[in-house]
Amino acid sequence: MGSGESKPEPPPLLSKPWREIDWRDKQRALQSVRNYQPPAEDLQIRILLHGSNGSGKSSFINSVQSVLRDRMYTHASADNMFQGTFTKKYITYKIQKGGPGTFYPFVFNDIMGLHSMGGVLADDVKLAMKGHVKEGYTFNPHQKLSDDNLFYKRAPTANDKVQVLVCVVSAETISQLPDDTLKMIRDIRKEASDLGIPQVAVLTKIDKACPEIKEDVKNVYKVDYLKEKMEEFSAAVGIPMNCIFPVKNYSEEIDLNSDVDSLILSALKHIINCGEDCISFKAYHSELLG
Numbered sequence: 001m002g003s004g005e006s007k008p009e010p011p012p013l014l015s016k017p018w019r020e021i022d023w024r025d026k027q028r029a030l031q032s033v034r035n036y037q038p039p040a041e042d043l044q045i046r047i048l049l050h051g052s053n054g055s056g057k058s059s060f061i062n063s064v065q066s067v068l069r070d071r072m073y074t075h076a077s078a079d080n081m082f083q084g085t086f087t088k089k090y091i092t093y094k095i096q097k098g099g100p101g102t103f104y105p106f107v108f109n110d111i112m113g114l115h116s117m118g119g120v121l122a123d124d125v126k127l128a129m130k131g132h133v134k135e136g137y138t139f140n141p142h143q144k145l146s147d148d149n150l151f152y153k154r155a156p157t158a159n160d161k162v163q164v165l166v167c168v169v170s171a172e173t174i175s176q177l178p179d180d181t182l183k184m185i186r187d188i189r190k191e192a193s194d195l196g197i198p199q200v201a202v203l204t205k206i207d208k209a210c211p212e213i214k215e216d217v218k219n220v221y222k223v224d225y226l227k228e229k230m231e232e233f234s235a236a237v238g239i240p241m242n243c244i245f246p247v248k249n250y251s252e253e254i255d256l257n258s259d260v261d262s263l264i265l266s267a268l269k270h271i272i273n274c275g276e277d278c279i280s281f282k283a284y285h286s287e288l289l290g
């Protein structure tokens with residue numbers, strides 16, 4: 001004892017979870033997402049994911065797709081090679097609903113928003129939020145998209161604009177994010193707030209960061225040190241705790257797991273509600289403006 005050599009005991013789990021989630025009622029959550037209809041026909045919620053390379057953006061899109069379609073999907077290619085290969089093109093991911101040609105009324109885009117690592121400039125993230133970036137544009141880490149570029153959309157429609165901004169962070173690195181990364185997240189967040197776009201954070205790789213969660217995903221809200229990490233992150237970037245969602249993305253498994261699904265659905269439901277709020281906010285304001 002006291003030698004400092006002994007392995008520290010894993011912190012005990014909280015006896016009561018600090019956030020409640022109904023693990024037995026996945027079907028209800030799934031049904032509510034499946035039934036979701038935007039307030040106007042043809043309107044869609046555009047969800048923009050940003051975060052560093054390897055944080056799990058593509059995996060989150062694939063996981064959502066897998067849960068909704070009830071089988072494993074790898075549509076948005078998830079890279080396990082971090083160096084060199086990453087998402088630089090602006091691509092919209094749609095999720096098929098029912099038969100071919102019918103899609104869920106929400107779509108995803110992902111961009112690697114980390115300038116210091118050769119990622120997308122904060123200015124480009126802002127242009128994407130406003131709907132000025134055309135499909136297929138390859139981001140240039142050295143230069144923002146200029147308004148004379150062919151890929152600059154001059155008159156974005158409501159469906160080109162982003163309704164929810166999602167910051168994707170890995171639980172493995174959340175407590176060591178460099179200051180310039182935190183600053184960039186705050187900066188993009190502020191712009192989103194000015195545009196009336198709600199913001200959510202998705203905390204991935206909780207299975208890798210916490211052995212208790214790897215053992216059983218249902219422990220997610222009983223691991224006190226994960227809550228502490230989330231609180232620190234919340235304070236550093238200004239995203240409230242109730243807008244931060246820990247998830248375990250599908251990565252190695254070949255079969256779906258109901259608990260993993262429940263956690264993903266809980267994040268997705270919140271994201272959709274935020275999108276709905278954004279649409280109402282914009283509708284209200286344009287009414288006010290005539």
Ligand SMILES: Nc1nc2c(ncn2[C@@H]2O[C@H](COP(=O)(O)OP(=O)(O)O)[C@@H](O)[C@H]2O)c(=O)[nH]1
Pocket residue numbers: 051052053054055056057058059060077078079080081086087204205206207208247248249250251252
């Ligand atoms: N164990 C585990 N691995 C994950 C999770 N999310 C992503 N990964 C893995 O992390 C790597 C990078 O993920 P990816 O989605 O490509 O990150 P992106 O660069 O943000 O799109 C891939 O090998 C994924 O399989 C997670 O929640 N748990």
Ligand SMILES: [Mg+2]
Pocket residue numbers: 057058059077078079086087110
């Ligand atoms: Mg990716």
